[in-house]
Amino acid sequence: MCKLTPKTRKPRADQIRNRERLLEAARKVFRSDNGSLEAVARQAEVGIGTLYRHFPTREALFQAVYAREVAALETQAQQGELAAWMKAALEMMATKGGMVAALEPVLDKDAPFFTEQSARMGAAVGRLRDQAVAAGELRPDVTAEDLMRVLLGLSYGPGADASRSGLLLDVFLDGLKPE
Numbered sequence: 441m442c443k444l445t446p447k448t449r450k451p452r453a454d455q456i457r458n459r460e461r462l463l464e465a466a467r468k469v470f471r472s473d474n475g476s477l478e479a480v481a482r483q484a485e486v487g488i489g490t491l492y493r494h495f496p497t498r499e500a501l502f503q504a505v506y507a508r509e510v511a512a513l514e515t516q517a518q519q520g521e522l523a524a525w526m527k528a529a530l531e532m533m534a535t536k537g538g539m540v541a542a543l544e545p546v547l548d549k550d551a552p553f554f555t556e557q558s559a560r561m562g563a564a565v566g567r568l569r570d571q572a573v574a575a576g577e578l579r580p581d582v583t584a585e586d587l588m589r590v591l592l593g594l595s596y597g598p599g600a601d602a603s604r605s606g607l608l609l610d611v612f613l614d615g616l617k618p619e
Contacts, residue, residue: 458486459494466505471534477501503553506536510557517564522572523613525565526591530609533595534602562588579618 451459465483469476477498481491495501509532517525548554565584572578590612594605 455494458484458490461486462491462494462501463505463508466501467509470502470505470536502536506557507553509536510560514560514564517568520568520571522565522568522578522587525568526587526609526613527606529561529565529591530594530605533591534605576618578616582616 461484462480466480469479469483477491478488480501481488484491491501495504513525513529513532516528519525562584565587569578569582569584569587573580573582590609594600594608595602
C-alpha cells in the first residue's frame, strides 16, 4: 500500500505580505501601548482573523517580533560599529518593553526561545566588543556582559525612562573610550 504524503505549499504572496505587515504593525504597537491585538490588526489594516491565522496567541506574535528584531541586530552587528548597535539594541528593547509587562505571567525567560535569542544578542555584542577593543576604541576591561547589563538596566531597571535612555547610553559609551 502506498502512503501519500501531503505536499507543503509555499505561502501565497498575500499571506507573506500580511505577515510582514502584522510584524511591522506589532513592533509599532508594542512600543506605544500594552500590545492589544486589535490595535495590531488595525495598524496592519487586516482583520483580527488574519492576525490569529498567522499568530494564534499574543505570545506567538511577541516572539515573532522579538526574533525578527534580534535577526536585524545580528545583521547590523556585521557592520562592526558598537555604538550604533548599542543604540539599535536599546531601541529594540524599548519596542518589546510594553509587551513584557503584559505577558509576564506567561513568559518563561528560561524557555529555549528566550535563551536562544539572548545567546544571539550576546554573540553579536561580543564580536563588536572584540572589534572595538582591537581598534583601540574601547577599554579592554569592559566585557560583552557589561554592555548587555547596561542595555538591560537602561531598558528595564528601576526608574528606566525611555525618553532619557538614549542620552544615558551616549554618556556611558563616551566613558568607555580608552584614555
